[in-house]
Amino acid sequence: MGSRGDYTVVEVCAGAGGQSLGLHKAGFRHQLAVEIDETAAQTLEQNLRVPVALGDAASRRVWDPRDYVGTTLLAGGVPCPPFSVAGKQLGSSDERDLFAWTIEQVSIIRPRAIMLENVRGLSSMRFAAYRQRVLDRLDAEGYVGEWKLLYAADFGVPQLRPRFVLVAMSAEDHSHFHWPDRTTSERLTVGEALHSQMASAGWRHADEWRSLANGVGPTLVGGSKKHGGADLGPTRAKQAWAELFVDGRGVANQPPGSDAPSATELMPRLTIEMAAxxxxxxxxxxxxxxxxxxxxxRQIGNAFPPPVAEAVGASIVSALGHKAARRSDLPGTVGLQDPVYKALASSTRPLSLGELLTAQQEDSLAAVERKLAAIKHDFELDVSQDEDGTMRYKLGAFKGFTGQHDHSRHAFVAENRHRVS
Incomplete structure (x- = not known):
């Protein structure tokens, strides 16, 4: 079935290599990494020395998925802003969204496995129909997809950092896939993780600071080229860092010196090395x-933590080699994310609210109406009315970018090439 090192990966939206490094440690070898940011691409090249294609992942001028048919794994950390609760959660209406496009490449590349990660916002009810469409598209290509919310703090990373991960394989391979268990019994604190770096310039209060920073950090916020700078995020994030006696208003050039005061008098800032x-x-x-x-x-703050990528990658390797026990909890069918969307997508005729309520299996028209409102963000929704006043709904086209030549995304990327991240 293959041994460690036999597995290849094509990674889109690779960033500075957090996922890349983790996958390498899990036993994958890059055939290609695609990244739009020139500086992040330089980071990839100088550290992993893998083939890197610089530019928009959706452009055939940058790379051609047909050249990578049969790679073991298609992976990526596609842009988060379309799903982030810190943004407008525009989903498919956000020109940066590449999730649906990446799923469409599965039919071309035919990888044995897919691994995509994004922010926790994608797990919300707002995107239930979007998730359902992803699973349905994978099913149509012969893959079983499964979502899981993972916390970086469970894998030896000293910050909470929830990430929503999609893994998909054939039904036979997926029956051996198990999500990784947490790798540490106790979560690593910021103080323990950074103590040696904080003490490296002779700071005599480093031991005291380690005791003060006795907790897991909030999610590190990298920001975008349009918003955010070299600080630890918005006001709420800075407040959370302050509770760990870290000044989140900027990033330091070096650790505290021997004459720096106690953190109770002047909180230290993180260096780039500490942020990493x-x-x-x-x-x-x-x-x-x-x-x-x-x-x-920004490269660091927007990355997928390497230990989490390694843990998921190792589980994928184990599944592909059929080394793990066969699971008994998989129904062998597409997971149900949104019964209202599923009913609409499966019907050739418009459905009434009553029929959608039956599909929802909840005695709440308000719940159905909320889901219809969410669906309308990402899909065309035709609404009609019978002679007796019954409202009916029929699912129309998906609004997102899946590779259309005439999609507005192309103009957006061309005009904002140096601000897209």
Whole structure:
């Protein structure tokens, strides 16, 4: 079935290599990494020395998926803003959304497995229909898809950082796939993780600070090229860091010196190296980030923590090798994310609210109406009325970008090439 090192990966929206590093540690070898940000691409090239295609992942001028038919794994960390609760949650209406497009490449590449990660917002009710469409498209291509919310803190990363991960394989391979268990019995605190770095310039209060920073950090926020700089995020994030005696208003050039006061008097700031450690990079990785400080911090803050990627990657390798026990909890059919969308997508005729209520299996018209409102964000929804006043609904086209030549996304990316992240 294959051994460690036999497995290849094509990774889109690779960023600075958090997922790349984790997958390498799990036993994957890159055939290609695709990244739109020039500085992040430099980071990938100088650390992993893998083939990197620079530019928009959806452009055939950048790479051609047909050249990578049969790669073991199609992976990626497609842009988060379309689903982030910190943004407008535009989903398919956000020109940066590449989730649906990536799913369409499965029919071309025919990988043995797919692994895509995004923010927790994608797991919300707002995107239930979007998730259902993803699973239905995978099913049509012969893959069983499964979603899971994972917390980086469960894998030795000193920040909570919830990530919503999709893994898909053939039914036979997927029957051996098990989501990774947490790798540590106790979560690593910020103080324990950064103590040696905080003490490296002789700061005599480093031991005291380690005791004060006795907790898991909030999610590190990298920001975008349009918003965000070299600080630890919006006001709420800065407040959470302050509770761990870290000044989140900026990033330091070096750790506190020997004459720096106690953290109770003046809280220290993280350096780039410390931010990388918070994100899961280890000193022994010897990972160097290209670019200036703001770019380096953005690369780190937007990354998928390497230990989480390694854990999921190792579970995929185990499944592909049929080394894990066969699961008994898989129904062998498409997972149900949104029964209202499913009913609409399966019907050739318009459905009434009563019929959708039956599909929903809940005695709440309000719940059905909320789902219809959410569906309308990502799909055309035709509404008609019978002579007796009965309202009927019929699902129309998906609004998202799946590779259409005339989609508005092309103009957006062309006009905002240096601001898209």
């Amino acid at each position: 450690r918070i994100q899961g990079w280890l000193p022994e990785d010897e990972w160097a980030f290209a670019g200036r400080k703001t770019s380096q911090y």
